[in-house]
Amino acid sequence: MNGPSLRVLIATTASLQLALAQQQDEPLAALRLALPEVVLADCDDSIDVADFGLGGGGVAAPPRALRFDAKDGCVTPGGVRVACRSAGVKLTFPSGRELLVAPDGALHLRSGEVAGPFGAGVELLLADGARVRIALAQGRRNRLRDVWVVHGARALQPWRRGAESRRTDRVRAWSGVRLACCGDGGDLYRPLGLGALLVLERVLVEAARREQTPTERLVVWTGPLERSLEHMPRQHRETQQHVRRAVAAVEAVAEQGAAIFRDGAALRRASRERLRWLLGVGFELELELDGPLAPRLQLFAGRSPLPMVEWTLGAAGAAYLTNPNPDQLGKRWHGNGTRMPRVAPELQVREHLEERPRALELLRRLAGGR
Numbered sequence: 512m513n514g515p516s517l518r519v520l521i522a523t524t525a526s527l528q529l530a531l532a533q534q535q536d537e538p539l540a541a542l543r544l545a546l547p548e549v550v551l552a553d554c555d556d557s558i559d560v561a562d563f564g565l566g567g568g569g570v571a572a573p574p575r576a577l578r579f580d581a582k583d584g585c586v587t588p589g590g591v592r593v594a595c596r597s598a599g600v601k602l603t604f605p606s607g608r609e610l611l612v613a614p615d616g617a618l619h620l621r622s623g624e625v626a627g628p629f630g631a632g633v634e635l636l637l638a639d640g641a642r643v644r645i646a647l648a649q650g651r652r653n654r655l656r657d658v659w660v661v662h663g664a665r666a667l668q669p670w671r672r673g674a675e676s677r678r679t680d681r682v683r684a685w686s687g688v689r690l691a692c693c694g695d696g697g698d699l700y701r702p703l704g705l706g707a708l709l710v711l712e713r714v715l716v717e718a719a720r721r722e723q724t725p726t727e728r729l730v731v732w733t734g735p736l737e738r739s740l741e742h743m744p745r746q747h748r749e750t751q752q753h754v755r756r757a758v759a760a761v762e763a764v765a766e767q768g769a770a771i772f773r774d775g776a777a778l779r780r781a782s783r784e785r786l787r788w789l790l791g792v793g794f795e796l797e798l799e800l801d802g803p804l805a806p807r808l809q810l811f812a813g814r815s816p817l818p819m820v821e822w823t824l825g826a827a828g829a830a831y832l833t834n835p836n837p838d839q840l841g842k843r844w845h846g847n848g849t850r851m852p853r854v855a856p857e858l859q860v861r862e863h864l865e866e867r868p869r870a871l872e873l874l875r876r877l878a879g880g881r
Contacts, residue, residue, distance in 0.1 A: 570637060577641060614653070616632060691711070786800075
């Protein structure tokens with residue numbers, strides 16, 4: 512670590528210790544119980560349902576190859592049996608959970624709970640990495656049209672054009688609704704990606720488990736955030752003292768990235784009034800829903816009134832350095848933004864399904880429910 516970065520980090524740590532001491536008087540335990548949970552996932556592109564912090568998904572280990580079952584349908588690498596009939600598609604998880612997708616697109620648990628219907632079909636994301644894609648036909652007597660079970664580059668089709676099949680197919684794009692099978696396989700959440708932020712909306716859960724599962728959850732993919740902090744200093748090589756200090760602080764944060772953005776961490780709330788959470792080493796993360804290029808994630812050193820860095824959320828997400836020049840008080844950011852790598856493009860919100868407004872409404876509901 513170079514000299515300026517070390518001095519900045521020492522000064523920042525001292526201020527953070529003071530901030531942490533001030534926080535001891537706040538009833539954070541009560542806040543955590545009352546508010547939805549946020550989890551961090553150290554991810555750049557590969558998506559694992561287990562990263563959502565909502566259980567193991569009811570699958571078994573160790574994984575095997577995706578295969579056709581000797582009698583009916585397919586078996587995924589984690590042991591989920593996918594049986595196809597004209598009456599619907601039944602998933603039986605190693606946990607014992609059963610999930611039925613009916614021909615009208617409704618999802619049923621054996622205990623009686625129902626979600627949907629999703630009239631065009633649905634893709635189910637399983638915790639073993641497999642995906643079950645169920646396409647429904649409109650205006651036909653037999654509405655169950657096609658079923659694919661996909662894992663990596665391999666796709667099996669146990670149901671094709673309304674009848675049983677044992678066809679190996681190429682992997683196709685899916686343009687319909689996606690749901691993630693969490694918990695024991697029967698806790699279903701709809702993932703809505705906004706850049707490095709994933710909004711999870713609970714769609715289906717057994718009544719007996721309702722109090723144990725959050726209605727919403729936010730997953731922050733930290734890989735793109737950390738990469739942007741590492742790259743940002745290359746774009747800011749000015750000689751002005753204020754800029755050099757701000758860039759040195761960003762470099763110090765980047766070096767401590769693993770401690771600040773702890774993989775798998777469940778974040779506690781830092782404020783009743785704002786969507787703001789405690790990170791590692793005393794830093795704080797806030798979600799801002801208003802203002803320029805909203806929504807934005809903001810990184811704060813303790814309770815500093817201004818963020819060090821802001822990340823915009825979307826297909827063209829970028830990281831912005833807060834303007835450090837005191838003679839430019841009307842300017843929010845210094846220089847151009849640092850482009851962020853795309854994360855989980857298949858989970859990003861899609862216009863034709865009106866998923867972005869849905870995700871933003873969920874975030875505003877979280878903010879308004881405090």
